[in-house]
Amino acid sequence: xxxxxxxxxxxxxxxxxxxxAEYAKRLxxxxxxxxxxxxDERTPDNAGEALTAQIKERExxxxxxxxxxxxxxxxxxxxxxxxxxxxxxxKIAALGLHxxxxxxxxxxxxxxxxxxxxxxxxxxxSFSDMTFPHQLMRVILMEQVCxxxxxxxHEPYHK
Numbered sequence: 001x002x003x004x005x006x007x008x009x010x011x012x013x014x015x016x017x018x019x020x021a022e023y024a025k026r027l028x029x030x031x032x033x034x035x036x037x038x039x040d041e042r043t044p045d046n047a048g049e050a051l052t053a054q055i056k057e058r059e060x061x062x063x064x065x066x067x068x069x070x071x072x073x074x075x076x077x078x079x080x081x082x083x084x085x086x087x088x089x090x091k092i093a094a095l096g097l098h099x100x101x102x103x104x105x106x107x108x109x110x111x112x113x114x115x116x117x118x119x120x121x122x123x124x125x126s127f128s129d130m131t132f133p134h135q136l137m138r139v140i141l142m143e144q145v146c147x148x149x150x151x152x153x154h155e156p157y158h159k
Contacts, residue, residue, distance in 0.1 A: 009040035023142035030149035038062035060114025080124030089151035
């Protein structure tokens, strides 16, 4: 199984980079992991609705240019479906059983994802009604994907 995480922006904080590296190492025994980062746009503090929409569109176009046609795309979106870790593991396992060998997860920046990216998504997933920094969300996602593979393989995991 190929897992690709598509994100806007780079991780600047070393503690996030260390956590991401640790989960990438753990995931290497279960799947081929790739992280694709696209450039983010500078957003002025008092950006209006029109400018915000333009920024999301430009970032969205960059994301979409990296996503392969055969990728089953899961967008992280606050209005997506919520599931517990077992249901998430079952979703990943079912995708594999039904021939999806490329699963992509897409994480927007602080403005969220463009309508074009959300339309391309095959599934929208929400981790919470709360808002998380997109850098931390990458760590949380990787931890949950790792946990999902442990569940799929009947390995112990912290409940």
